[in-house]
Amino acid sequence: METLGFLLHGFAQALTPTNLMFAFIGSVLGTLVGVLPGIGPTSGIAILLPLTSFLPPAPAIIMLAAIYYGAMYGGSTTAILVNIPGEVASVVTTLDGYQMARQGRAGPALAIAAISSFVAGTLGLVGLTFFAPPLADAALRIGPPEYFGLVILAFSVVVSLSGASLVKGLSAAALGALFALVGLDPMSGVRRFAFGTTTMLGGIDFIAVIIGLFAITEVLLSVEESARAVSLAALGKLMPRWDELRRCVGTMLRATGVGFFLGLLPGSTPGAISFIAYDLEKRVSKTPERFSRGAIEGVAAPEGANNATTSAGFVPLFALGIPATPALAVLLSGLMIYGLQPGPMLFEKQPQFVWTIIASMYVGNVMLLVLNLPLVGLWARLCRVPYAVMAPLILLFSVLGAFSVRNNFSDVGMALAFGVLGYLMVKLGYPTAPLVLALILTPMLENALRQSLSMAHGSPLIFFTRPIAVTLIGAGLALTAWSLLSRRAPQ
Amino acid sequence: MRRANLVCGSLLLALGALSLVEALRLKDDWQGARLMPAVLAVVFAGLGAGHFAPALAAAERPAWPDVPSRRRVGFVFGVLVLYVAVLPSLGFLPATALFVLVLLRALAAFSWTVALALTAAIALASHVVFKHWLGMPLPSGPLGL
Known part of the structure; x- marks a missing residue:
């Protein structure tokens, strides 16, 4: 009851005209940050952080938080319309979202992305409201062996993302793992796979990879087919059908559960979690063969999961002062600028501030739904713009997106190289999604593995002495076996 | 055997060799910076060899454009x-x-x-x-x- 009282008081503050205005500005800017490829929530918050310095703490943090969750909403738009993930968490959305757009169903895809984001984001906030302190405490007990188990579980997704050939899917994942190792080793500082050059020392940036593999590859493939537009099919209904919405209810709830609980763990990114949610949905579906061919659940699951993860990330941030993602780390610095030290004492010392921010996030989620749903028709019409106009625009945004990562042209060159690699992979029947997943997971896997071995003085038995780690590793192996058996069944 | 699979399999074997060379070159212990390159060397070798298997050899021909x-x-x-x-x-x-x-x-x-x-x-x-x-x-x- 005390929590509800605090929350109601937070709403009273969040609904003041000033705070409402900054939540709105943040939501709009966040949507824009999500739509523009290359400018993710982290750089979006970092760019706009200095602009909020003239504001009091509450409106400033309300605006920065709204940019963060707004970017999660906006990232799906270009993923669905032109196969460019606006941010990392939307990579999975391209698998079915873009297929739906090609079939003339961009409207329902965009609408379900907005609805699923709203439902999962709001349910995630309910979790944040009621379970923040105890859940954050539990998350703190998770160490490197448990993270290793979590990454093994996430890696099991590779099998179901492999498409027709398991060997080709695993080869793509191995390539992703190799690219993840390029640069300075974060633990020992030694150079790996840098071949004596300084440009490779900073590693291969993720944004350059996804821009190359998704945007540039897609343009090359479309140019080859001399595509006239993404979709020439009639736009038809812009909202999902009732039966689709009903089917997606379970999807959204499952995605919320996966996104929220895994999102509590610091270091587990929305990008990796959206893959897990997508895989879960494919596994529970009676018709998994529809996935990657325009299944509406394939859009609802990753979009729901990444928004639930976004809400969950605020739990360790507020309760423990631990940012779960790089974007939250920038937000944390924003809090510290105002002399607010997140941690167990924040709820006690600054209850009005914390509950105002949490309440404003409920309001912001409603704003995003209201902002995004009416725009569905407008966005969907973009699919009918002639491809001769879209192609230069997509390539231009790709160059700008890759350049914006570190403001240098070596990342642009990297994106071009990955464009060629992606094109060849598609032509030769290699799926690109396992490469992306391995690129995200390998640094986490390596850190967790090495830290665990270090903790146990080199003994791998540590993974079998920790119940949560054993359970997660067992679940990962079981899911891999299940996927392998399911692949054999139709034959 | 399809030529594309032969080429890709050979490339993966080459990447395996590259990873092994890198693992041997690094000045760190085998549970440190060398660990992942060494693991990848084994993985690439296995996957490269897998490309020479008959099942993959019978795979579809690549859809190269005209x-x-x-x-x-x-x-x-x-x-x-x-x-x-x-x-x-x-x-x-x-x-x-x-x-x-x-x-x-x-x-x-x-x-x-x-x-x-x-x-x-x-x-x-x-x-x-x-x-x-x-x-x-x-x-x-x-x-x-």
């Missing part, structure tokens, strides 16, 4: 590479305008008027949004644009 399509893909990619190459010396606005104009004319039968109008709109809008509004340090070139 000659006109191949030329179109090559042309677009060539224009993109050229754009990135001249951007630092020519400046963002002129290079972008040229890039967009060439692609608009090449990919569709737009009249010069329509192509020029679209080029001006796209180049100017991106210049204003990315260079001025978002403050990206894009190259200016001799004209300062």
Whole structure:
């Protein structure tokens, strides 16, 4: 009851005209940050952080938080319309979202992305409201062996993302793992796979990879087919059908559960979690063969999961002062600028501030739904713009997106190289999604593995002495076996 | 055996060898920086060998495009590479305008008027949004644009 009282008081503050205005500005800017490829929530918050310095703490943090969750909403738009993930968490959305757009169903895809984001984001906030302190405490007990188990579980997704050939899917994942190792080793500082050059020392940036593999590859493939537009099919209904919405209810709830609980763990990114949610949905579906061919659940699951993860990330941030993602780390610095030290004492010392921010996030989620749903028709019409106009625009945004990562042209060159690699992979029947997943997971896997071995003085038995780690590793192996058996069944 | 699988399998074996060489080269212990390259060496070797298996050999033939399509893909990619190459010396606005104009004319039968109008709109809008509004340090070139 005390929590509800605090929350109601937070709403009273969040609904003041000033705070409402900054939540709105943040939501709009966040949507824009999500739509523009290359400018993710982290750089979006970092760019706009200095602009909020003239504001009091509450409106400033309300605006920065709204940019963060707004970017999660906006990232799906270009993923669905032109196969460019606006941010990392939307990579999975391209698998079915873009297929739906090609079939003339961009409207329902965009609408379900907005609805699923709203439902999962709001349910995630309910979790944040009621379970923040105890859940954050539990998350703190998770160490490197448990993270290793979590990454093994996430890696099991590779099998179901492999498409027709398991060997080709695993080869793509191995390539992703190799690219993840390029640069300075974060633990020992030694150079790996840098071949004596300084440009490779900073590693291969993720944004350059996804821009190359998704945007540039897609343009090359479309140019080859001399595509006239993404979709020439009639736009038809812009909202999902009732039966689709009903089917997606379970999807959204499952995605919320996966996104929220895994999102509590610091270091587990929305990008990796959206893959897990997508895989879960494919596994529970009676018709998994529809996935990657325009299944509406394939859009609802990753979009729901990444928004639930976004809400969950605020739990360790507020309760423990631990940012779960790089974007939250920038937000944390924003809090510290105002002399607010997140941690167990924040709820006690600054209850009005914390509950105002949490309440404003409920309001912001409603704003995003209201902002995004009416725009569905407008966005969907973009699919009918002639491809001769879209192609230069997509390539231009790709160059700008890759350049914006570190403001240098070596990342642009990297994106071009990955464009060629992606094109060849598609032509030769290699799926690109396992490469992306391995690129995200390998640094986490390596850190967790090495830290665990270090903790146990080199003994791998540590993974079998920790119940949560054993359970997660067992679940990962079981899911891999299940996927392998399911692949054999139709034959 | 399909030639494509043979080539890809050989490439993966080469990557395995590269990973092994890198693991041996690094000055760190086997549970440190060497660990993942060593693991990858084994994984690449296994996957490379897997490409020579009969099941994969019977896989579908790669869907390479016909000659006109191949030329179109090559042309677009060539224009993109050229754009990135001249951007630092020519400046963002002129290079972008040229890039967009060439692609608009090449990919569709737009009249010069329509192509020029679209080029001006796209180049100017991106210049204003990315260079001025978002403050990206894009190259200016001799004209300062």
